Amino acid sequence: MFFVAGAKNSGGGGGARGNERGSFYKKFREVDLLDKKNTETALKPGEDRAILLGLGMILSSVMMYFVLGITTLRSYADSVWTEEGVCLVLNSTVTTNMNCSYSCGSDCWRVSKYPCLQVYVSINSTGRVSRLFHNEETQDASTECFYVPRCQRDSLAMHSMIINISERLKVNQQVPCFHDPLELQDAVLLTRLYDNSVVFHSLLWPSCMLTGGAMIILMVKLTQYLSRLCDEIGKIKK
Structure with a gap:
C-alpha cells in the first residue's frame, strides 16, 4: 500500500512539474511574440520615413532635371x-x-x-x-x-x-x-x-540624388521582403 501510494504521489509530482514547464515555455513564447510585435511596430515608422525620404530625393532630382533642361541643356x-x-x-x-x-x-x-x-x-x-x-x-x-x-x-x-x-x-x-x-x-x-564638362557637372548632382533615393527605397523593400521570408520559413519549421 505504501509503495502504491508513493508511486501515485510521484506520478502526480511529475505531472505538476510538466505543467509548470509547459506554462514557462508558453509565457516565454508570449514574451517573444510580444517583443517581435513591438520591434515590428517600432520599425514601421522608420521604414515609412525612409521611403518618404527616398521619394523626396527622387522628386527633387526630377525637378532639377526639369530646370536644367530648360536652361543649361x-x-x-x-x-x-x-x-x-x-x-x-x-x-x-x-x-x-x-x-x-x-x-x-x-x-x-x-x-x-x-x-x-x-x-x-x-x-x-x-x-x-x-x-x-x-x-x-x-x-x-x-x-x-x-x-x-x-x-x-x-x-x-x-x-x-x-x-x-x-x-x-x-x-x-x-x-x-x-x-x-x-x-x-x-x-x-x-x-x-555650356560645354561638355559644364553639362556633365550640372547633371552629376541630380543623378546622384536620383540614384540615392532609388537605393533607399530598394533597400527598405528588400528588408521588408527578407523579413516576410524569414517569418514564412519560421512557420514552416514549426
Whole structure:
C-alpha cells in the first residue's frame, strides 16, 4: 500500500512539474511574440520615413532635371559653336569707346564708357577669317566687341582690363576656339558657357540624388521582403 501510494504521489509530482514547464515555455513564447510585435511596430515608422525620404530625393532630382533642361541643356543643344579648333590672331585693336550704364542706387543709373576691342582670327581648319568673341553672352550683347566688361563707375579700370586682354592676345597668337562647322555663324568663340564638362557637372548632382533615393527605397523593400521570408520559413519549421 505504501509503495502504491508513493508511486501515485510521484506520478502526480511529475505531472505538476510538466505543467509548470509547459506554462514557462508558453509565457516565454508570449514574451517573444510580444517583443517581435513591438520591434515590428517600432520599425514601421522608420521604414515609412525612409521611403518618404527616398521619394523626396527622387522628386527633387526630377525637378532639377526639369530646370536644367530648360536652361543649361537647352542652351547647350541650341549652340552652333560645336567644332573646336585653333585660331590664329590676325588683329587685336581697340577701336572706339562704348557706353554702358551701372546702378548707383535705387532707380538710379549712370553712364560709363569702356573700350571696344575687336579681334580677328583665322581658323586653321578652314582658313576663313572671322571675328572672335569671348563667349555666347558677349556675342549676344555686342556684335563688334570681343569682351563686354561689367559696367562700373571707374572707366579707367575697365580700360586697363581691355588693354591687358589685347596684349595677351598679341603675345599668344594661337588660341583654342570654337566655330560653326556649317558656317552659318561667322563669329568664333574663345570659350563656351555650356560645354561638355559644364553639362556633365550640372547633371552629376541630380543623378546622384536620383540614384540615392532609388537605393533607399530598394533597400527598405528588400528588408521588408527578407523579413516576410524569414517569418514564412519560421512557420514552416514549426
